[in-house]
Amino acid sequence: MNNDIVAGKWKQLTGKAKAAWGELTDDELTRVEGNAERLTGLIQERYGKTREEAEKEVRTFFDSNR
Template sequence: MNLPSVDELKGKWREQMGAAKVAWGELTDDELLKVEGHEDKLAGLIEQRYAISREEAEKQVKHFFDSHRG
């Protein structure tokens, strides 16, 4: 199985940003661009912005990516 390139991941992330904005409306477009679809970075941002546990943030991010992979 071939892993997607970094450019492919970034392209897919740009497509998913709209859905991420709906899921986490308090995050800005700039913040979402900076995380570039990295689950760990996104979880950290959500943890800080929404004042939730890291575990809960990671769970939300995992659910988001599981339901938006295509």
């Protein structure tokens, strides 16, 4: 999904992101602002995943919410 589109729809997607990654706080999701790189970093840090695993999760999340 195009990053500009994601950023524009981010407020709508935060609920789904919260459901997908429940350990992320509302403040963290707000700071992400739909930026895939920031979200990947947060998931990697919070869940102890590799960069590749986190990137795949984020890509799948954005693709499924077009």
